[in-house]
Amino acid sequence: MPAWLDDFLWTYQNLVYALGINGLLALSMYVVLAVGQLSLGQAAFMGLGAYSSALMTLKLGLPFAAVLPLSVVVPMVFALAVGGPTLRLAGVYLAIATIGMGEVLRAVYLNVDLFGGALGLSGIPERATAPLIYGLLGLAVLALWLIGRSGIGRAMEAMREDETAAEVMGVPVRRYKMGALLASATLAGLAGCLSAHVSSFIGPNEYGFEPAVTILSYALLGGIGTPLAPVVGAWVLTLLPELLRGVSDIRLVLNGVIIVLAVLFLPNGLLAVRMKRIGARTAA
Amino acid sequence: MIPLLDLSGLTRRYAGLVAVDGVDMQVMAGGVHAVIGPNGAGKTTLFNLVSGLVPPSAGRIRFVGQDVTGLAADRRAALGLARTFQNIRVFAAMTVLENVLTGLHARLAVGLPGVVLRLPRFRAEERRAVARARAALDLVGLADKAGQRAQALSYGDQRRLEIARAMAPEPPLVLLDEPAAGMNPAETEALATLVRRLSEFGATVLLVEHDMGFVMDISDTVTVLNFGKRIYEGTPQAVRQEPAVIEAYLGHKVAARLAAGAKAGVRGAG
Structure with a gap:
């Protein structure tokens, strides 16, 4: 590795990690929005992945090769428990239930000794690496891209446009919604495990309502036309605070203004392209 | 039967x-x-x-x-069991061909692994689906509009598209x-x-x-x-003559008058 690249990575190590992990979180938002559902539980799923994996490493002494795949189990169980009753209902019930789940979990982390209370868990060994994070992000984008370009992606878009019509066309909407929520929990759980194992410390406030909205804004800014779009949104919103360091007093204000402008003037996101799937080519 | x-x-x-x-x-x-x-x-x-x-x-x-x-x-x-809707429900942002392909969703058998790995049977299935979708578009006379966005079609064509989408899975x-x-x-x-x-x-x-x-x-x-x-x-033919149907549509009084008139007409002719 050339010296300058080594230097760069050393200086910006945390930013490099954050870009990859936030990319995974953006995808976990994307898979739910892609079937026309709104979940605000991505931060909570991330927290479940982070806490469960940190405990497996710290208390059980499991090797990271086992901890990483196991970190998706608890988020998936919670996704089944929350999605089972709420995905049958139309409207905002999933969003409300997932917000509630996040707040309940935050209270549990704060008040149960096992989770370290307000101090959180510290001394988590740094096991995740940048190549691992970006490898998983690349695989996730690729898999979602291939799905998006298939008939399944077409059915997902149909659900987004008109769920009733999609169902009558034979799209198993309940199964797809649950599948999307499980995929979302998996991606967020992995992101949580990776973030816990690069930052050595996790605390209850990292997974509350505010990060949930930040994750949503990744997809709002980037768009959901392709899986790459929300990742770009995440990267812009992760880099922006760094670029605005010079004007740190009004950093949050500028950040907010940019999101509002994007929603107003780019309703389909920065990358408003449709998936190039079979039969999608338009001819006038 | x-x-x-x-x-x-x-x-x-x-x-x-x-x-x-x-x-x-x-x-x-x-x-x-x-x-x-x-x-x-x-x-x-x-x-x-x-x-x-x-x-x-x-x-x-x-x-x-x-x-x-x-x-x-x-x-x-x-x-x-296929259907169309009274208030048109085409997928507006999709092309005409994609709309009809969506109608074939229940006929797609290749699962998630086959889709992600792009197995040969996935590609074969996709080709078959496109052929069936084009046949359905032929049936309703929209074959030349396959590449247009559904939202760009005229009202009558959107109705035809709904029929093609319903008919695609035969x-x-x-x-x-x-x-x-x-x-x-x-x-x-x-x-x-x-x-x-x-x-x-x-x-x-x-x-x-x-x-x-x-x-x-x-x-x-x-x-x-x-x-x-x-x-x-x-x-x-029978429905047209049925007093109960006439009454349902036109009300009891009109039905009674029509019935009386019909009898009077018969008498007058005789």
Whole structure:
């Protein structure tokens, strides 16, 4: 590795990690929005992945090769428990239930000794690496891209446009919604495990309502036309605070203004392209 | 011979209203079966019950000899029950071809692993689906518009697209919910020709329609609903003569006067 690249990575190590992990979180938002559902539980799923994996490493002494795949189990169980009753209902019930789940979990982390209370868990060994994070992000984008370009992606878009019509066309909407929520929990759980194992410390406030909205804004800014779009949104919103360091007093204000402008003037996101799937080519 | 669709005692209650009230109805394979009735007679609710969008309060639905009363709409679609909507519901941002491909969703068998790994059978299935979708577009006369966005089509063409999307999986039964609504006389005539051709595609047609000329023209059997109840069923010719049907549409007084007038006419001629 050339010296300058080594230097760069050393200086910006945390930013490099954050870009990859936030990319995974953006995808976990994307898979739910892609079937026309709104979940605000991505931060909570991330927290479940982070806490469960940190405990497996710290208390059980499991090797990271086992901890990483196991970190998706608890988020998936919670996704089944929350999605089972709420995905049958139309409207905002999933969003409300997932917000509630996040707040309940935050209270549990704060008040149960096992989770370290307000101090959180510290001394988590740094096991995740940048190549691992970006490898998983690349695989996730690729898999979602291939799905998006298939008939399944077409059915997902149909659900987004008109769920009733999609169902009558034979799209198993309940199964797809649950599948999307499980995929979302998996991606967020992995992101949580990776973030816990690069930052050595996790605390209850990292997974509350505010990060949930930040994750949503990744997809709002980037768009959901392709899986790459929300990742770009995440990267812009992760880099922006760094670029605005010079004007740190009004950093949050500028950040907010940019999101509002994007929603107003780019309703389909920065990358408003449709998936190039079979039969999608338009001819006038 | 078992009926293709067999409704027995089908009932749907809403708070304070019985939209469909103990309807018994059989649709035999082949031909065109129309359901008519005044506004609020329960026709659309009946369609929503049959396609599985609304659960019945009581009664049974059998389709191709199988009890589908408890099946979700997508499972019924997979069994070969297709439909269109009264208020057009095409997927506006998709192309015409994609819309029809979506109609074939229940016929796609390759699962997630095959899709992600792009197995040869995934590609073969996609090619077959496109061929079937194009055949369905041919049937309704939209083949040259396959690459257009659905939202760019004219009203009449969007209705045709809905029919193509429903017909693509070659369903044994297709439900058309007011297919002639909002069409001009020329479009309605073209639609009548198309509906008759659907049976060549192997489909039995069950339709709800307000345009009586259209119904009388193309139907083999007509079922009349009023206030959620089946009040008559027969050939179009028989329905026209039936006093109960005339009363449902025109009210008791007019029906009585017409009946009296008819008798007087007969006497006068004699």
